[in-house]
Amino acid sequence: MATDPAVVQHDSRSAAVVGAGPAGLYALAALLKGDAFDSVDVFEAAPAPYGLVRYGVAPDHPKTRNISRVLARGFEHAHVRFLGNVTVGRDVAVDDLRAAYDAVVVATGMLGDRRLGVPGEDLDGSLGASELVAWYTGHPEAPAIELPDELRAAAVIGAGNVALDVARILTKDPATLRRTSMPRHVVDALTASTLTDVHIVARRGPAQAKFTSPELHEIGNLDDIDLVVDPADTVLDADDQQAVADDRRSRVITDLVHEWSEREPRGAPRRIRLHFWSRPVRFTGPGHVRGIDLEPTRDDGTGRASSSLPVEMVVRAIGYHGQAIPGVPFDGATGTVPAHDGRVLDDDGSVIPGLYVTGWLRRGPTGVIATNRGDANEVAASVLADLETLPAHAPERRPVDDLLAERDVRVVSWDDWLRLEAHEKAEGEAVGADPIVVHDLKTVLEVIERRDG
Ligand SMILES: Cc1cc2nc3c(=O)[nH]c(=O)nc-3n(C[C@H](O)[C@H](O)[C@H](O)COP(=O)(O)OP(=O)(O)OC[C@H]3O[C@@H](n4cnc5c(N)ncnc54)[C@H](O)[C@@H]3O)c2cc1C
Structure with a gap:
C-alpha cells in the first residue's frame, strides 16, 4: 500500500494531558492501555493532582476523595510524568504543547x-x-x-x-x-x-x-x-x-x-x-x-x-462555568470546547489535528466522577484511532522542559507530590484527622523542598 507522503511514521509517540482531574487521569489510563505512547506528560495548574476530587469533593466525604488512589495509578508507569504547578496558557502555550507532542488532551474542567x-x-x-x-x-x-x-x-x-x-x-x-x-x-x-x-x-x-x-x-x-x-x-x-x-x-x-x-x-x-x-x-x-x-x-x-x-x-x-484556555476554541455560552468525539473543532467546524478535549470542559458540569471515565475512554479511543494520521512534528520542536526552565517555573514532580502527600498524612495522623491539606503554595513548596522527609 502506498504511504501518504503527508503522514510521517514516528518511531516514538508522545502525548500531553492538560489537567490532572478525574477526566485527565482517566484519559491517561485509557491512553496507557493502548500501549501506543513512549511518553505521556500530565500538566496541572495546581501543585497537587486530582482536580475537584481534592479541591471540590467535600472534606467530610473521605471515601469519595479516596478515588484519588485509582486516579494515581497512571503515574506508576515509568514513562508518565506529572508536571504540577504549570498553568497551560500562561506558563506554556497550547501551541508549544502541540508542537512537542503528537496528541494533546485538554481536561481543564470548569473554574x-x-x-x-x-x-x-x-x-x-x-x-x-x-x-x-x-x-x-x-x-x-x-x-x-x-x-x-x-x-x-x-x-x-x-x-x-x-x-x-x-x-x-x-x-x-x-x-x-x-x-x-x-x-x-x-x-x-x-x-x-x-x-x-x-x-x-x-x-x-x-x-x-x-x-x-x-x-x-x-x-x-x-x-x-x-x-x-x-x-x-x-x-x-x-x-x-x-x-x-x-x-x-x-x-x-x-x-x-x-x-x-x-x-x-x-x-x-x-x-x-x-x-x-x-x-x-x-x-x-x-x-x-x-x-x-x-x-x-x-x-x-x-x-x-x-x-x-x-x-x-x-x-x-x-x-x-468553564474558562477559555488560550489556543483552544471555546464556546462562551456553554463554557465548553466544541468537539466531535473529543476531537476539538475549529471555528469553521473542521477538526484541529492532535487536539482533544474531555471531562467537564467537553460536556459541561454534569455527572459524577465516574461519568468522566466513559467520557475519557471515548476521547482516548479517538486519539488512538487518529494516531497514525497525525501530522509530523515541526523539526525544530523544543522540549517543553526547556521552556519551563527558561521561564523559571517551579515544576512539581510526582515525587514532590508524594512528599507533600506524606507530610499531609503525618500532619493528620498527629491530630487524629485525615491527611490535612496544605493550602498555601509557599508552604507546599517548602514541604516538597525539605529533603529530610
Ligand atoms: C464542589 C463539588 C463537589 C463535588 N463532589 C462530588 C462528589 O462527591 N462525587 C462525585 O462523584 N462528583 C462530585 N463532583 C463532580 C466531580 O468533581 C467532577 O465530575 C469532576 O471533577 C470533573 O472532572 P474534570 O477532570 O473534568 O475537572 P476537574 O476535576 O476540575 O479537573 C480539572 C483540572 O485541570 C486543572 N487545570 C485547569 N486549568 C488548567 C490550566 N490552564 N493548565 C493546567 N491545568 C489546569 C485544574 O487545576 C484541575 O486539576 C463535585 C463537583 C464539585 C464542583
Whole structure:
C-alpha cells in the first residue's frame, strides 16, 4: 500500500494531558492501555493532582476523595510524568504543547461560577460556591474568605449536590470537621462562626431538583440540625407528577422532602431551610449583603407572595462555568470546547489535528466522577484511532522542559507530590484527622523542598 507522503511514521509517540482531574487521569489510563505512547506528560495548574476530587469533593466525604488512589495509578508507569504547578496558557502555550507532542488532551474542567444576573450580586458577602469550596478544601488560589462577624443566616442558591455540600459544611458540628482534611484555619473559622440558619433556595420543586438521594438523606440525618420545609412546597404539579412517574430518584427525593415537611422541629441549634419554587430577584445591602428578595416561581393557589430573607451571606451554587484556555476554541455560552468525539473543532467546524478535549470542559458540569471515565475512554479511543494520521512534528520542536526552565517555573514532580502527600498524612495522623491539606503554595513548596522527609 502506498504511504501518504503527508503522514510521517514516528518511531516514538508522545502525548500531553492538560489537567490532572478525574477526566485527565482517566484519559491517561485509557491512553496507557493502548500501549501506543513512549511518553505521556500530565500538566496541572495546581501543585497537587486530582482536580475537584481534592479541591471540590467535600472534606467530610473521605471515601469519595479516596478515588484519588485509582486516579494515581497512571503515574506508576515509568514513562508518565506529572508536571504540577504549570498553568497551560500562561506558563506554556497550547501551541508549544502541540508542537512537542503528537496528541494533546485538554481536561481543564470548569473554574468559575455561573452568575444569577440580579442586582446586588457583587455586594460583599455574596460569593460563588466555587470560591467557598476552594477555600474549605484548601486550594492554593482560593480567596481568603472571612465569614461575616455577625453571621446568623446564609442563603445558598441552587438545587444540586454542591448546594447541599455548602449547606452541610456551614452548619455541621465543627468538631467533626476537625477530623477531616480541611485546612485548620478553615475549621477554626467555622468553629467561631455564629451561623444558625442556612436557606437553600431552589427555582423548582423537589421532584425536579438535581440533588441525589444519599446526599439529601445525609443532611436529614445530621445531628443538631433541624430541616425545615413548607408543606405547600411539596404539592406536586403536572410536571412534577410526570417527573416522579418517570424517575426513581425524583420519587425518592419528593418522598423525603415530603417527610421532612411533616417533621416537628427538635429545637436544634442550627437549621437548614429548604425553599422550593423561589428565585432570588435582588440581594440587598447597603455595602454588604443584608438580605435577599425572593419571588415565587409558581402560583400554587396558596397565595404565596414575594418575601425577603435576612441573610448576611449568599452562596451561588447554580453551576460551574468553564474558562477559555488560550489556543483552544471555546464556546462562551456553554463554557465548553466544541468537539466531535473529543476531537476539538475549529471555528469553521473542521477538526484541529492532535487536539482533544474531555471531562467537564467537553460536556459541561454534569455527572459524577465516574461519568468522566466513559467520557475519557471515548476521547482516548479517538486519539488512538487518529494516531497514525497525525501530522509530523515541526523539526525544530523544543522540549517543553526547556521552556519551563527558561521561564523559571517551579515544576512539581510526582515525587514532590508524594512528599507533600506524606507530610499531609503525618500532619493528620498527629491530630487524629485525615491527611490535612496544605493550602498555601509557599508552604507546599517548602514541604516538597525539605529533603529530610
Ligand atoms: C464542589 C463539588 C463537589 C463535588 N463532589 C462530588 C462528589 O462527591 N462525587 C462525585 O462523584 N462528583 C462530585 N463532583 C463532580 C466531580 O468533581 C467532577 O465530575 C469532576 O471533577 C470533573 O472532572 P474534570 O477532570 O473534568 O475537572 P476537574 O476535576 O476540575 O479537573 C480539572 C483540572 O485541570 C486543572 N487545570 C485547569 N486549568 C488548567 C490550566 N490552564 N493548565 C493546567 N491545568 C489546569 C485544574 O487545576 C484541575 O486539576 C463535585 C463537583 C464539585 C464542583
